[in-house]
Amino acid sequence: MDREKLEQDLRNHFSAEVKEAEPSRDWWHNAIARINESKHRSRWFGFMPKRRLAWVLVPVLVLLVGGTVYGASSLLSELFQKHAPQIEEAGLAQELDLSQTINGITVSLERVYADSNVVLVGFTVSGPDARYQPEVGELFTADGQNLPAMIGVGSRSKAIMGNWNSSELAMIYTFDTSSLKDVPSELSLILEADVADLPIIGESQTLAGPFRFEFDVPFHAGKSIDIGQTVEAAGVPVTLEQVVISPWGARAVLQLPNGDKYMPIVSFNLPNGDSVNGVFSKHMETAIVQYFTGDFTGQAGVWTMIVSELVSVDTTQQRLAGPWVFHFDVP
Numbered sequence: 001m002d003r004e005k006l007e008q009d010l011r012n013h014f015s016a017e018v019k020e021a022e023p024s025r026d027w028w029h030n031a032i033a034r035i036n037e038s039k040h041r042s043r044w045f046g047f048m049p050k051r052r053l054a055w056v057l058v059p060v061l062v063l064l065v066g067g068t069v070y071g072a073s074s075l076l077s078e079l080f081q082k083h084a085p086q087i088e089e090a091g092l093a094q095e096l097d098l099s100q101t102i103n104g105i106t107v108s109l110e111r112v113y114a115d116s117n118v119v120l121v122g123f124t125v126s127g128p129d130a131r132y133q134p135e136v137g138e139l140f141t142a143d144g145q146n147l148p149a150m151i152g153v154g155s156r157s158k159a160i161m162g163n164w165n166s167s168e169l170a171m172i173y174t175f176d177t178s179s180l181k182d183v184p185s186e187l188s189l190i191l192e193a194d195v196a197d198l199p200i201i202g203e204s205q206t207l208a209g210p211f212r213f214e215f216d217v218p219f220h221a222g223k224s225i226d227i228g229q230t231v232e233a234a235g236v237p238v239t240l241e242q243v244v245i246s247p248w249g250a251r252a253v254l255q256l257p258n259g260d261k262y263m264p265i266v267s268f269n270l271p272n273g274d275s276v277n278g279v280f281s282k283h284m285e286t287a288i289v290q291y292f293t294g295d296f297t298g299q300a301g302v303w304t305m306i307v308s309e310l311v312s313v314d315t316t317q318q319r320l321a322g323p324w325v326f327h328f329d330v331p
Helices: 003-017 025-033 058-064 072-083 085-090
Strands: 045-047 094-102 105-115 118-126 132-134 138-141 149-156 168-176 186-197 206-220 223-233 236-245 249-255 262-269 275-277 280-283 288-293 301-312 319-330
Touching (some): 072 085, 105 186, 118 132, 118 186, 132 168, 149 280, 223 319, 236 319
Antiparallel strands (some): 094 105, 138 186, 149 168, 186 206, 223 236, 236 249, 249 288
16 A cells, blocks of 8 residues: 555544544543653653544544644644643743754744743744654753653644645643752753654654753742651552642652552642642652642642542553542641
């Protein structure tokens, strides 16, 4: 089967699925919650399409995005508004104007944000005659500390079906800042990333890089609450070690036996009566970290964290019913 026919068959197949397959918010949250921390460089980007389309074959998703043409900065603003609205609405992101061109491909670093939980790095990629896919970037502090990549989202502005010329892409990388201690009011960072192609079949190849940017970003320190509570349910003890609250969101650090085997389903009940679900989580060497997005810095009082169940990460999908309930004070 030749390449053009394969592309057309794929388009026809997914076009037929578009009307039926758009995931709910809960589906997306549950899917992200099962992403474990990678030990190697991997492509974990979630491309957010401009139209309804099938979500059943991730490697093909970007190939089928037929979006309206927007300016790259508008795309990036849209991404921040969608995935970090609390940061965008509060005007906390730092605007940058840093660009580098290699092999005719331009990467522009345009918007960054940093706090006690994450660094958000927003950039655009543009150039002729290619379907661009950024590789997982490396982010370092000026003194050499590596900040691990966690998750990324992106959107194409110019990916008309059958015409891939001048493809443009906006991306937000999210990096983990939990290892940083005694951070000053401004953080000096270095980002390095390659750009690859996005093939329909086979392995991608690096087209340009590494792109390297050095920049400073204001650091928004959060509240760190050490808890150390242990609750037992279904014969399993779970310990809530710590919660860190920042303008971007909150992270909860959990310890449980066989922590590498289970993923917790977690929610917070806040002092104002709102309930929020965990958005994604990752396994660390000795803990599971659950992340919640939203600005909860004004939520002083008694918080409740509920682990409703533990879901096996292996193919059995075994579920242990809780709940494990924790109460703690946030000043």
